[in-house]
Amino acid sequence: MLLIRCPYCEAERPEVEFTYGGQAHIARPQNPSATTDDEWRDFLYIRANPRGIHYERWRHMHGCGRFFNAVRDTVTDKFVMTYKAGLPRPDQAELEAARS
Amino acid sequence: MQTHHPLAGRALPGAQGRVSIRPVEDCTRFILRIDPQNLGAASSVWGANLPPTIGGLVSGSGRIATCIGPDEWYLIAPLTEQDAIESAFAALYATTIHSLVDVSHREVGIAVDGPDAVLALQASIAFDIAAMLVGSGCRTIIDRVQIILLREGQDSFRVEVWNSFSDHVWNLLAGICREIELGV
Amino acid sequence: MSTFRIPGKGRVDSTKPVQFLFNGKTYAGFEGDTVASALLASGVHLVGRSFKYHRPRGILSAGSEEPNALLGIDHGPGRVEPNTRATVIEISPGLKTISQNHWPSLERDVGAINDVLYMLFSAGFYYKTFMWPKSFWNKVYEPIIRGTAGLGKSPIVPDPDIYASRFAHCDVLVVGAGPAGLAAALDAGRSGAKVLLVDEQAELGGSLLSETDAGVDGMTGWAWLKASVDELAGMSNVTLLPRTTAIGYYHQNFVGLCQRITDHLASAPEGTPRERMWKVRAKQVVLAQGAIEKPLVFDGNDRPGVMLAGSARSYLNRYGVKVGDSPVVVTSHDSAWLAAFDLARAGVKVAAIIDIRPAVPEHLTTSASALGIEVLLGWTVTGTKGRLRISSLRAKPIDGGVAQAREFACDALLMSGGWNPSLHLFSHTQGKLEWREDAQVFLPAKHIEQSRCAGAGNGNFGLAKVLAEGAEAGVAAATDAGFSGTVSAYTVSDELDMTGVSSRELPTDKNPSTAKAFVDFQNDVTAKDIRLAVREGFKSIEHIKRYTTTGMATDQGKTSNINGLAIAADAVQRQAPAVGLTTFRPPYTPTTFGAFAGYSRGGLFDVTRKTAIDAWAQERGAVFEPVALWRRAWYFPKPGEDMHAAVARECKATRDSLGIFDASTLGKIEIVGPDAAEFLNRMYTNPWSKLQPGRCRYGVLLGEDGFIRDDGVIGRLTTDRFHVTTTTGGAARVLNMMEDYLQTEFPDLKVWLTSTTEQWSVIAINGPNARNLLAPLIEGIDLSEEAFPHMSVATGRICGVPTRLFRMSFTGERGYEVNVPARYGRAIWEKLIAEGQAYGITPYGTETMHVLRAEKGYIIVGQDTDGTLTPDDAGLGWAIGKAKADFVGKRSLARPDMLKADRKQLVGLLTADPKVVLEEGAQIVLDPNQSVPMKMVGHVTSSYWSVSLGRSIALAVIEGGNARMGETVHIPMPDGTLRAEVTGTVFVDPENTRLSA
Numbered sequence A: 001m002l003l004i005r006c007p008y009c010e011a012e013r014p015e016v017e018f019t020y021g022g023q024a025h026i027a028r029p030q031n032p033s034a035t036t037d038d039e040w041r042d043f044l045y046i047r048a049n050p051r052g053i054h055y056e057r058w059r060h061m062h063g064c065g066r067f068f069n070a071v072r073d074t075v076t077d078k079f080v081m082t083y084k085a086g087l088p089r090p091d092q093a094e095l096e097a098a099r100s
Numbered sequence B: 001m002q003t004h005h006p007l008a009g010r011a012l013p014g015a016q017g018r019v020s021i022r023p024v025e026d027c028t029r030f031i032l033r034i035d036p037q038n039l040g041a042a043s044s045v046w047g048a049n050l051p052p053t054i055g056g057l058v059s060g061s062g063r064i065a066t067c068i069g070p071d072e073w074y075l076i077a078p079l080t081e082q083d084a085i086e087s088a089f090a091a092l093y094a095t096t097i098h099s100l101v102d103v104s105h106r107e108v109g110i111a112v113d114g115p116d117a118v119l120a121l122q123a124s125i126a127f128d129i130a131a132m133l134v135g136s137g138c139r140t141i142i143d144r145v146q147i148i149l150l151r152e153g154q155d156s157f158r159v160e161v162w163n164s165f166s167d168h169v170w171n172l173l174a175g176i177c178r179e180i181e182l183g184v
Numbered sequence C: 001m002s003t004f005r006i007p008g009k010g011r012v013d014s015t016k017p018v019q020f021l022f023n024g025k026t027y028a029g030f031e032g033d034t035v036a037s038a039l040l041a042s043g044v045h046l047v048g049r050s051f052k053y054h055r056p057r058g059i060l061s062a063g064s065e066e067p068n069a070l071l072g073i074d075h076g077p078g079r080v081e082p083n084t085r086a087t088v089i090e091i092s093p094g095l096k097t098i099s100q101n102h103w104p105s106l107e108r109d110v111g112a113i114n115d116v117l118y119m120l121f122s123a124g125f126y127y128k129t130f131m132w133p134k135s136f137w138n139k140v141y142e143p144i145i146r147g148t149a150g151l152g153k154s155p156i157v158p159d160p161d162i163y164a165s166r167f168a169h170c171d172v173l174v175v176g177a178g179p180a181g182l183a184a185a186l187d188a189g190r191s192g193a194k195v196l197l198v199d200e201q202a203e204l205g206g207s208l209l210s211e212t213d214a215g216v217d218g219m220t221g222w223a224w225l226k227a228s229v230d231e232l233a234g235m236s237n238v239t240l241l242p243r244t245t246a247i248g249y250y251h252q253n254f255v256g257l258c259q260r261i262t263d264h265l266a267s268a269p270e271g272t273p274r275e276r277m278w279k280v281r282a283k284q285v286v287l288a289q290g291a292i293e294k295p296l297v298f299d300g301n302d303r304p305g306v307m308l309a310g311s312a313r314s315y316l317n318r319y320g321v322k323v324g325d326s327p328v329v330v331t332s333h334d335s336a337w338l339a340a341f342d343l344a345r346a347g348v349k350v351a352a353i354i355d356i357r358p359a360v361p362e363h364l365t366t367s368a369s370a371l372g373i374e375v376l377l378g379w380t381v382t383g384t385k386g387r388l389r390i391s392s393l394r395a396k397p398i399d400g401g402v403a404q405a406r407e408f409a410c411d412a413l414l415m416s417g418g419w420n421p422s423l424h425l426f427s428h429t430q431g432k433l434e435w436r437e438d439a440q441v442f443l444p445a446k447h448i449e450q451s452r453c454a455g456a457g458n459g460n461f462g463l464a465k466v467l468a469e470g471a472e473a474g475v476a477a478a479t480d481a482g483f484s485g486t487v488s489a490y491t492v493s494d495e496l497d498m499t500g501v502s503s504r505e506l507p508t509d510k511n512p513s514t515a516k517a518f519v520d521f522q523n524d525v526t527a528k529d530i531r532l533a534v535r536e537g538f539k540s541i542e543h544i545k546r547y548t549t550t551g552m553a554t555d556q557g558k559t560s561n562i563n564g565l566a567i568a569a570d571a572v573q574r575q576a577p578a579v580g581l582t583t584f585r586p587p588y589t590p591t592t593f594g595a596f597a598g599y600s601r602g603g604l605f606d607v608t609r610k611t612a613i614d615a616w617a618q619e620r621g622a623v624f625e626p627v628a629l630w631r632r633a634w635y636f637p638k639p640g641e642d643m644h645a646a647v648a649r650e651c652k653a654t655r656d657s658l659g660i661f662d663a664s665t666l667g668k669i670e671i672v673g674p675d676a677a678e679f680l681n682r683m684y685t686n687p688w689s690k691l692q693p694g695r696c697r698y699g700v701l702l703g704e705d706g707f708i709r710d711d712g713v714i715g716r717l718t719t720d721r722f723h724v725t726t727t728t729g730g731a732a733r734v735l736n737m738m739e740d741y742l743q744t745e746f747p748d749l750k751v752w753l754t755s756t757t758e759q760w761s762v763i764a765i766n767g768p769n770a771r772n773l774l775a776p777l778i779e780g781i782d783l784s785e786e787a788f789p790h791m792s793v794a795t796g797r798i799c800g801v802p803t804r805l806f807r808m809s810f811t812g813e814r815g816y817e818v819n820v821p822a823r824y825g826r827a828i829w830e831k832l833i834a835e836g837q838a839y840g841i842t843p844y845g846t847e848t849m850h851v852l853r854a855e856k857g858y859i860i861v862g863q864d865t866d867g868t869l870t871p872d873d874a875g876l877g878w879a880i881g882k883a884k885a886d887f888v889g890k891r892s893l894a895r896p897d898m899l900k901a902d903r904k905q906l907v908g909l910l911t912a913d914p915k916v917v918l919e920e921g922a923q924i925v926l927d928p929n930q931s932v933p934m935k936m937v938g939h940v941t942s943s944y945w946s947v948s949l950g951r952s953i954a955l956a957v958i959e960g961g962n963a964r965m966g967e968t969v970h971i972p973m974p975d976g977t978l979r980a981e982v983t984g985t986v987f988v989d990p991e992n993t994r995l996s997a
Helices: A037-045 A092-099 B036-046 B079-093 B117-122 B163-182 C035-041 C110-116 C125-129 C136-148 C179-190 C206-210 C221-233 C309-317 C335-345 C362-370 C424-428 C463-480 C527-535 C541-548 C561-572 C593-597 C614-619 C643-656 C676-683 C731-745 C770-777 C822-839 C846-855
Strands: A003-006 A011-014 A019-023 A053-059 A067-073 A079-084 B020-023 B028-033 B057-060 B063-069 B072-077 B099-102 B107-113 B136-142 B145-153 B156-162 C013-022 C025-031 C070-074 C080-085 C096-098 C163-175 C195-198 C238-241 C244-250 C254-260 C275-287 C291-293 C306-308 C327-331 C352-355 C374-377 C379-385 C392-397 C406-409 C412-416 C419-421 C433-436 C441-444 C451-453 C518-520 C623-627 C630-635 C659-662 C667-672 C696-702 C708-718 C721-726 C752-755 C760-766 C792-798 C801-807 C815-821 C904-911 C923-925 C936-946 C951-959 C968-973 C976-983
Touching: A003 A079, A053 C731, A067 C731, A079 A092, B020 B163, B028 B079, B028 C752, B036 B079, B057 B145, B063 B136, B063 B145, B072 B079, B079 B099, B099 C667, B099 C752, B107 B117, B107 B163, B117 B156, B117 B163, B117 C163, B145 B163, B156 B163, C013 C035, C025 C035, C035 C309, C163 C179, C163 C463, C163 C593, C179 C195, C179 C206, C179 C221, C179 C275, C179 C463, C195 C244, C206 C221, C206 C309, C221 C238, C244 C424, C275 C463, C275 C593, C291 C309, C306 C309, C309 C327, C309 C335, C309 C412, C327 C335, C327 C392, C335 C352, C335 C362, C335 C412, C352 C379, C362 C374, C419 C441, C451 C463, C518 C527, C518 C561, C527 C541, C527 C561, C541 C561, C614 C630, C614 C822, C623 C846, C630 C643, C630 C846, C643 C659, C643 C846, C643 C936, C659 C822, C659 C846, C667 C676, C667 C731, C676 C721, C676 C731, C696 C721, C708 C731, C708 C792, C708 C801, C721 C731, C731 C752, C760 C770, C760 C822, C770 C815, C770 C822, C801 C822, C815 C822, C846 C936, C846 C951, C904 C936, C936 C968
Parallel strands: C013 C096, C163 C195, C163 C275, C195 C238, C275 C451, C306 C412, C327 C352, C327 C412, C352 C374
Antiparallel strands: A003 A011, A019 A053, A053 A067, A067 A079, B020 B107, B028 B072, B028 B099, B057 B063, B063 B072, B107 B156, B136 B145, B145 B156, C013 C025, C070 C080, C070 C096, C244 C254, C254 C275, C291 C419, C379 C392, C392 C406, C433 C441, C623 C630, C659 C760, C667 C721, C667 C752, C696 C708, C708 C721, C760 C815, C792 C801, C801 C815, C904 C951, C904 C976, C923 C936, C923 C968, C936 C951, C968 C976
């Protein structure tokens, strides 16, 4: 069972309190009706499947209830860092800092 | 009209005095959702300071307030105070929007007490119970059931669980308490 | 009594005799004995038959790595466990053990014919042999093979024991309580860190328990051991867990421990768990699991009496048991010499020490000479004899001719091919291994987790080095966990420096293709099998493993993996590290299902949610069905009624007069805030802004993909407060989806969501007399048609209790849903039942609810929809707010595929024969005469007997169904094809006159 740091509780909590929420940083278009069929298809269905760093959404469902974002390494299964929903994707320097 | 407490008549006093469980009497419960910037206003209405950070718990005069989310408080009060609390918050709504929802009947309280209360809860809760601050509360999972866990004293905990899960949690804790009493 | 017990030797308590049964015969041992040591004390080596060839097998080892001595143990009815290692089971009074895999008896086993047919059963035997005819595989070969395969007999009655589990958190977890683990735990404990020290054996001490030569700090090894364990036991911050196996090492220092609590006890208090699974989160882990001795590979190395030399030394020193009267030692490592010396000193005539090395340290030959043991250096063993126990072996100089070969009579052969660090837990973490060519071992190299290895498990075999490394690891772990301590120094006396070489298969002058030189004893894999696999093209060690099954038995190749690897590496002509090890997987040793299940058995197997009214239904004999985690009353049979009769009666009573239904399980969400209506506008297909307080509306929730996710009636209590209902199974999902959008897409909205599913008991009252029942009981709500029409909601009181009263219908009759705070649910229900007697009030269950709603064409999300239906597909196009610019899923409804005419659409079906009730899930075709496979155009989603219509009705999804009204479709079934007419979905009261009747 993983330990996951909830950026709202500012604490590491057991994985059972969390649920996975899919890939992060996929914003719903402001005006869906204005999207083309292809754009909307991409928004709905096209997801990354990287080997290594993956940006994903989690929810502290059975804790504070908040959705947040996480960077996880799909090779080691380890969380690199977590951050609040709405914050930008961390840059390379932040990832390196979190890893060390 | 008669009320039916889901755990009516149950108690496990714990023969060796290591750990006991008992149902908590009915009480008033609310979920308060409010922008934390307006916490002062809510505290005034509540009549005591609402804890500002997740995990915080403030109790007194038969009332308990725990912060269980960034904008979420779990409030417990005596049954007789329900109407007064609802009216006071209803009045607050005109100036400060928030959500106060009565969940008195949603939950069942189970008191877990005794020197082995930590051990009993640790049997099925994954986070470090011993490290939980006295005077704190949080939402978590016991076995596969969501609960709100309050630590009111060193050896004194309160589990708040939805009605339909209370039988499962009671039976689980009862088995664990019997195991602890055996001292193996 | 035991003739092989040596008085004065060992740690067993000779004042406490214990009797147990093996194959029906009583044996005696002492407290502290394992089944293996007690049997050996009685001269018993033969304890089982092997897996494939049914060869007689003895006791190979003295620990959990044992591949041969697998017994069934019987602690009474239901407490039967097969394949338990005799080397770890502690004897207890009355324990019954039986040997396995033989018929009619251990001594005379007809299955041993397989051994004679040895040449047939080589690697890949099944794959090559049972190829033809193809049809025979399923019907003939596989059943026979399955019938003869497997070791031991599974228990056939439920396990009567209970099992426990526990999470635990500590600063330092030390796995293994040998000298390294003890030293680590001592120094970590002294630093104040919270320490957990676990060992799979009954007694802490590890290799020290079998060591009688070396001393520590001026004490004997055993005295130091006692002092150390006493000190640890006295530390309140240290927990000692003997009889506890660390079975798996997972991410972030999460380690599974299985603690055996009662198996070794003659009796335990009622309710004592048999085992407890510890789920430990440690800040730091010290792995001190020691090393496992390697067998030597030679023809006949599996006969009873052939065992690991270190194990023979354990039996002597720890249990006071000599494993034979005339043993021979065969080795490539110094450590086996110690077994010979200890046995000789205990009065056993050791016939010879055969070492494949041409030269050994001089102190060994000196000691051997002093003890009168013949030494043969540079010799090899080429075979053994003896039917049920070794009686002799053949040895010869490695470089010598046949003429120099000698035959040694013996009753035991003690072998050692060196020692392998136990890497299992380290490897569970994906830690990197490093190959040491000199020692021919893999060692832990790069740690992935917060862990350290110490002692023999780290490749250090001398006691002085082991203690020093243990102490260092203990302090380092404590330091990293936030404590500070000092590394203790230990003085070790009388320790011999052990060296050795790693051997491949022993050199032989015999034909290697006929040699039965076993590598994996438990799965009966020989060196020949591995070479054959390589010859047949298997190069990857993972493929070789699966083709030969080496290392795939319950011991996971603890004694065989490195030998198998060496032989495979030679055969593929690559270095061992290039071939690599197979994957180590948890659990380290076989673990009972009970321990994994823990408390989750019987009533606690899964959560069963019950409503406040459930007990009333149970008292009235209701039959229940599971719906999500809930159990719900399915129907209420009267004496003599079957389900069909009960449902028909319940339906009729509700349509004719009055039915009452527990709808408490419906999900409920309270939505509060100035933007509540706007939030619902964005989430649901329907428009909400103009819904007046006091009114309610049926809402449809889509996923962003445009498919129906949920539905339910939503009431507006005040301008800023809505009461949303969801399906029973969708409650948590819908709230999660709403929170998702609110938190991440619409954070600008001022609105909050709270689950109130369990705040309310919900009692649905349906039928022409519904208002007549409620009107006298309700205060504060005008129930007149004008004031409280269909689709209304109001708050008031019922029988003095607060209520949120909905006027709505899922039956097509006049309907109300009485919400009362849950503690009042049962009392109000009983009051309504009592007051309703005047109208013949009839409680009904979910089946009747389903029939009544199907008669009206009301869908059940998840039954009539399957995640691929849009509102239009389901006939709910009217529920879409056409004027709304956006809502979740709206854009998807305009995707090209969503607009196709041949989408599957929900329709009604009326069978040509009105008596036939279609099967739900039955497939529908247009042309029954087409050839198989037919083109399936849809399936039946709901199908019932309608008592109102006196005929069957069904709902179905059919391609282009809306354009097929009046057409005949066909439903092929096993006993004939049925015909049905496509109709609309509303079968009863299409004008909805009854809603206000």
